[in-house]
Amino acid sequence: MHFDMVIRAKQGRPFDEGFQPQLSISDKLNSYDLSMQSSMEKNWGHLKREAQKPELISLEVQIQAQKLTHDPALTVMINNQSKTGRFYETTVVRNLDQSHVLENQHQRIDFFYMNKGYLTLDHKEHSIKGLDVDPYMIRLSEPGLVGHKIFNTQNLQTITQSHKHLGSGNWLVTPPHHTQGLLNILPVLSYGGFYTPGCPFNKIRQMYGMISPEENDYGLLIYSRNELAQKHDLQKLMFVDETISDLSLSDCIKRGDFKIELQNKMLGESIYYRSFNYHYDFNAAGIFEIDFII
Numbered sequence: 001m002h003f004d005m006v007i008r009a010k011q012g013r014p015f016d017e018g019f020q021p022q023l024s025i026s027d028k029l030n031s032y033d034l035s036m037q038s039s040m041e042k043n044w045g046h047l048k049r050e051a052q053k054p055e056l057i058s059l060e061v062q063i064q065a066q067k068l069t070h071d072p073a074l075t076v077m078i079n080n081q082s083k084t085g086r087f088y089e090t091t092v093v094r095n096l097d098q099s100h101v102l103e104n105q106h107q108r109i110d111f112f113y114m115n116k117g118y119l120t121l122d123h124k125e126h127s128i129k130g131l132d133v134d135p136y137m138i139r140l141s142e143p144g145l146v147g148h149k150i151f152n153t154q155n156l157q158t159i160t161q162s163h164k165h166l167g168s169g170n171w172l173v174t175p176p177h178h179t180q181g182l183l184n185i186l187p188v189l190s191y192g193g194f195y196t197p198g199c200p201f202n203k204i205r206q207m208y209g210m211i212s213p214e215e216n217d218y219g220l221l222i223y224s225r226n227e228l229a230q231k232h233d234l235q236k237l238m239f240v241d242e243t244i245s246d247l248s249l250s251d252c253i254k255r256g257d258f259k260i261e262l263q264n265k266m267l268g269e270s271i272y273y274r275s276f277n278y279h280y281d282f283n284a285a286g287i288f289e290i291d292f293i294i
Helices: 002-012 025-051 098-104 225-231 249-255
Strands: 056-067 073-078 081-086 106-121 124-129 136-139 145-150 158-167 170-174 186-193 206-213 218-223 237-239 259-264 270-279 287-293
Touching: 056 259, 073 206, 098 186, 106 186, 106 287, 206 225, 218 225, 249 270
Parallel strands: 073 158, 186 237
Antiparallel strands: 056 106, 056 287, 073 081, 106 124, 106 145, 136 259, 158 170, 186 206, 206 218, 259 270, 270 287
């Protein structure tokens, strides 16, 4: 009787401090299964995120326009009389106010990343700061540079053109880079790019210069390609230089001329996005957003 009471008393006592009960084999298997399930769910969620591609990336950029750094000498022969000056001298231009001539003298426009923007994933917007867009990294062709638009300019030391008036409204002209005279032709030279802070993007485009000699003087007329077509017979125009693009900045963006690379940091694979739209409120600082899609 006494022995039985002792056993019962011990069975009823709590475990000693520090005692840990042993799990059965079935309990261990259940715990392992739960752990594996949790790990697989985490990995699957990570892989799912890895496979997702942003539908749209919008980057905030700022325009930096580069002025011309050269000014070729200009020599115009009119009926065997020589007139000299500088090709980019503002006083030579006849159809623009001198204050507006400089707006057409740009050699390129750069678009620098402002280190912020947003992307859309599953039709939800997520903010971007810097180049790290986990699990991706934005790769730019040059540090900080999202893109640029280049304009044709005159880089020669001297530009020479001769005119001879033949009467009855006819003339003989020898264009720059040519040795033979051409009858009733109007040579057209690349001049530079038009840009002024806050201007519409459809105005930012290649501009051209056309030497228009008078009997005793000469002048330079500045036009866009559209203006040339409106004011002159295209069959009489001779474009001396090969142009890179006559499209405006607006058209270049919408056509997809600007591109960025989105690289998967773990897999090393890249996705390439092209520009298709922009948002600009015509601010003088030249800050706007470019939208990119695959």
